[in-house]
Every structure is written in C-alpha cells, then in structure tokens.
Amino acid sequence: MKDDLIWFKSSYSDGDGSECVEVAVSWCKSSYSDDEGDNCVEIANGPRGIRIRDSKQRSGPQLAVDGSAWAGFIAYIAAA
Template sequence: MSNSELAWYKSSYSGSSGDSCVEIATSPTTIHIRDSKNTAGPQLAVPANAWAAFVTYAAQGD
C-alpha cells in the first residue's frame, strides 16, 4: 500500500493546536506512524500486533 493510499489521522488527545503530534494510518497488517509536522519525512511501520501491545502498555499509565 502506497503512502498516498493511506488514510492518516491524529489522536483525539492531540488537541486543537496540533503541535507535537504523531499521525497513524492502518493497513490490514501494519500500522504506519509519522510526525504530523513533517509528513514527507521518515515514517515508522510496525506489525499490528506490536502496535496493539504498545497501546495496551501506554494506556496503563493513565
């Protein structure tokens, strides 16, 4: 799946200012992550199960 086919979105926790945010896009097996201020810059792609484990871990800090 090419970058232009991905639907990128920011977390609802990003706030209205949009500063210091990451965006994610999902495909069937991969989560794509990028800096919202540098959308043409480097990106990270991780397996969906790794992303799910990260989100579960991060949510424990609430």
C-alpha cells in the same frame, strides 16, 4: 485536519501496470494532540501494519510496526 488517502500498489501486481491492486490508507491525528497543530502524531493502518509519523513532517520519516506490536503498545499505555 483533512485526511488524505495514500495509495500503495500491491506487491502482487505485475510490473507493467496491468492487473494492479491498490490499497489506500488514511492518516488519523492522535486525540491527544493539541488544537494548534503542535505535538501531533498521526497513524495509519496500512497494508503491512501500522505507520506512525509526525504531522509537521508529513513527507519525512515514518515508523512502521506490525499490528501485534501496535496492540501491545496500546495495551501498555492504557494500563499506565
């Protein structure tokens, strides 16, 4: 899978386009997704937390959670 960078303009940048700071995120496919591209979950560490999406619907809805919620979820899954 090609990891495309997604750019976000900083909320602290001004409205006319000058003095802009942008942050890039790269989507990573879950290692538990199958090789045919089915059942794929992708995550990205973004400027406001973790983003989660279905790789078959890249322009579709995304779930956003903060880092502590994601860490708790990963700890729970690892203990299961």
